[in-house]
Amino acid sequence: MxxxxxxxxxxxxxLLRAGEVTxxxxxxxxxxxxxxxxxxxxxxxxxxxxxxxxxxxxxDKKGPDAARxxxxxxxxxxxxxxxxxxxxxxxxxxxxxFVPVYDADxxxxxxxxxxxxxxxxxxxxxxxxxxxxNSAFKVTKNPWDTSRVPGGSSxxxxxxxxxxxxxxxxxxxxxxxxxxxxxxxxxxxxxxSYGRVSRRGLIAYGSSLDxxxxxxxxxxxxxxxxxxxxxxxxKDSTSVNAPVPDYLAAMGQGESLKGLRLGLPExxxxxxxxxxxxxxxxxxxxxAASLGAEIVPVSLPHTEYAIATYYILAMAEASSNLARFxxxxxxxxxxxxxxxxxMYTRSRSEGFGEEVxxxxxxxxxxxxxxxxxxxxxxxxxxxxxxxQDFLNALGQCDLICGPACPTTAFAIxxxxxxxxxxxxxxxxxxxxxxxxxxxxxxxxxxGKDTGMPVGLQLxxxxxxxxxxxxxxxxxxxxxxxxxxxxxx
Amino acid sequence: xxxxxxxxxxxxxxxxxxxSPEQAAGLSVQMDxxxxxxxxxxxxxxxSIEPMYTPVEQPGFLREDEVRKDFERxxxxxxxxxTDGEYFIVPRIV
Numbered sequence: 134m135x136x137x138x139x140x141x142x143x144x145x146x147x148l149l150r151a152g153e154v155t156x157x158x159x160x161x162x163x164x165x166x167x168x169x170x171x172x173x174x175x176x177x178x179x180x181x182x183x184x185x186x187x188x189x190x191x192x193d194k195k196g197p198d199a200a201r202x203x204x205x206x207x208x209x210x211x212x213x214x215x216x217x218x219x220x221x222x223x224x225x226x227x228x229x230x231f232v233p234v235y236d237a238d239x240x241x242x243x244x245x246x247x248x249x250x251x252x253x254x255x256x257x258x259x260x261x262x263x264x265x266x267n268s269a270f271k272v273t274k275n276p277w278d279t280s281r282v283p284g285g286s287s288x289x290x291x292x293x294x295x296x297x298x299x300x301x302x303x304x305x306x307x308x309x310x311x312x313x314x315x316x317x318x319x320x321x322x323x324x325x326s327y328g329r330v331s332r333r334g335l336i337a338y339g340s341s342l343d344x345x346x347x348x349x350x351x352x353x354x355x356x357x358x359x360x361x362x363x364x365x366x367x368k369d370s371t372s373v374n375a376p377v378p379d380y381l382a383a384m385g386q387g388e389s390l391k392g393l394r395l396g397l398p399e400x401x402x403x404x405x406x407x408x409x410x411x412x413x414x415x416x417x418x419x420x421a422a423s424l425g426a427e428i429v430p431v432s433l434p435h436t437e438y439a440i441a442t443y444y445i446l447a448m449a450e451a452s453s454n455l456a457r458f459x460x461x462x463x464x465x466x467x468x469x470x471x472x473x474x475x476m477y478t479r480s481r482s483e484g485f486g487e488e489v490x491x492x493x494x495x496x497x498x499x500x501x502x503x504x505x506x507x508x509x510x511x512x513x514x515x516x517x518x519x520x521q522d523f524l525n526a527l528g529q530c531d532l533i534c535g536p537a538c539p540t541t542a543f544a545i546x547x548x549x550x551x552x553x554x555x556x557x558x559x560x561x562x563x564x565x566x567x568x569x570x571x572x573x574x575x576x577x578x579x580g581k582d583t584g585m586p587v588g589l590q591l592x593x594x595x596x597x598x599x600x601x602x603x604x605x606x607x608x609x610x611x612x613x614x615x616x617x618x619x620x621x
Numbered sequence: 622x623x624x625x626x627x628x629x630x631x632x633x634x635x636x637x638x639x640x641s642p643e644q645a646a647g648l649s650v651q652m653d654x655x656x657x658x659x660x661x662x663x664x665x666x667x668x669s670i671e672p673m674y675t676p677v678e679q680p681g682f683l684r685e686d687e688v689r690k691d692f693e694r695x696x697x698x699x700x701x702x703x704t705d706g707e708y709f710i711v712p713r714i715v
Contacts, residue, residue, distance in 0.1 A: 511663075
């Protein structure tokens with residue numbers, strides 16, 4: 134059973150349910166895979182191998198439980214989500230020794246569903262970054278080419294899933310941090326609608342933008358995970374109190390895309406897009422058309438303002454959210470603590486990395502007296518225009534479709550000296566977070582120049598994940614399957 | 622507005638961060654660059670647009686204000702850098 138990692142989550146779940154594989158075998162398989170790949174990949178910050186095996190042994194003694202849809206399935210959690218008894222560092226020195234006393238709501242739901250939490254995935258510090266190079270602990274490598282980044286900030290999660298270290302991971306997406314690394318690593322990444330999955334226990338970066346979601350090897354796997362983690366949480370005031378549809382019922386239904394209107398925004402298909410990404414994505418759109426989808430031109434006219442809008446809002450929210458890290462109740466405290474103000478300042482300066490400090494300072498600036506209206510309020514107004522663009526476009530089509538990223542995965546170190554250039558790589562993902570709508574990155578092939586994965590992004594209306602997943606799965610069924618990453 | 626190294630140092634102080642003069646010089650250039658890019662938003666007339674601060678459309682709700690105990694004191698204190706077993710300890714203020 135050592136090759137179990139080749140299977141998808143739904144395949145392993147079925148084997149577990151039928152008793153053909155034990156929870157211990159599934160867990161051991163992932164741990165073996167971690168041992169074999171982690172020295173080169175560096176995707177994980179913490180592995181709870183013994184605890185996971187012990188939990189699996191206890192589960193096997195009782196036998197498969199049909200009422201628990203993820204019974205015995207090993208998963209990895211991005212290190213920004215709180216996990217009881219397991220370190221939660223946010224990729225930061227300031228939380229190096231932090232062990233939460235409660236689980237994030239989505240972690241509780243996974244455990245209740247029978248999933249085995251294997252460990253925590255590396256990430257850009259406090260989810261600030263697009264390459265996982267901003268982690269205070271290690272730089273995760275892309276399993277398709279270890280000289281390249283896996284994307285960020287859920288780069289550890291994406292690399293871990295792509296390399297078969299687990300059957301699914303939970304990432305978080307503030308400006309594209311699920312979809313961009315999914316695209317770079319050749320997996321499926323779903324950012325649910327804002328409020329669909331509870332944010333309780335998700336250590337906040339940009340509170341009005343952050344959203345947890347599944348990172349998996351297939352669309353059906355993403356539906357399985359979403360079915361478990363979605364739902365209202367009365368302890369999260371941003372959680373939407375609406376029934377959870379049956380996402381699984383939408384799986385395997387579509388042989389064709391007949392009747393689907395697929396909107397192509399002109400702003401996503403022009404300048405700045407690399408030739409290989411353009412070719413792979415256009416080929417997937419042609420496939421969709423051949424399956425019966427009607428291709429509709431649409432426009433998102435405020436796209437060029439999205440990056441400026443996003444970074445103003447995200448940095449402002451970050452400067453406020455990260456004020457809680459003061460060395461008093463948790464986290465690092467500087468040894469130079471002669472007075473309270475010095476203790477705050479030294480603890481924060483020793484604990485935070487360069488990118489986090491830069492964003493806190495920019496956030497402080499845009500919120501400061503005299504600049505609030507010019508930056509923060511202005512950005513919040515443009516945010517409404519960007520959302521209205523999506524609503525207008527979705528009035529003309531069922532799903533919007535464009536590349537997830539302008540390029541395939543870039544080289545480690547390529548963009549680190551120029552933060553603005555790094556921010557510009559998020560151009561195709563950011564608008565969706567501003568709008569609060571769901572989006573999915575689907576691997577559609579390998580770029581002909583770099584041989585690296587290309588992701589096609591599909592956007593849907595608010596809370597319309599079922600239709601999004603259904604269309605994505607139909608497309609996935611007809612696309613050539615990606616080979617295993619060379620790291621395998 | 623141009624972000625000078627002195628301005629960067631002042632913003633760091635407001636943010637409860639400490640940066641060296643060399644860091645301030647580098648950060649001032651980067652912040653200037655980034656804020657310059659953000660000035661792009663001034664191309665748009667938004668005078669009649671209501672700001673959108675969150676995508677959540679439902680009204681917030683309040684739970685009953687009742688006393689309850691979710692965690693033990695020892696659990697809450699466990700991650701603190703310094704405690705006396707009952708309270709968080711910080712440098713003397715008065």
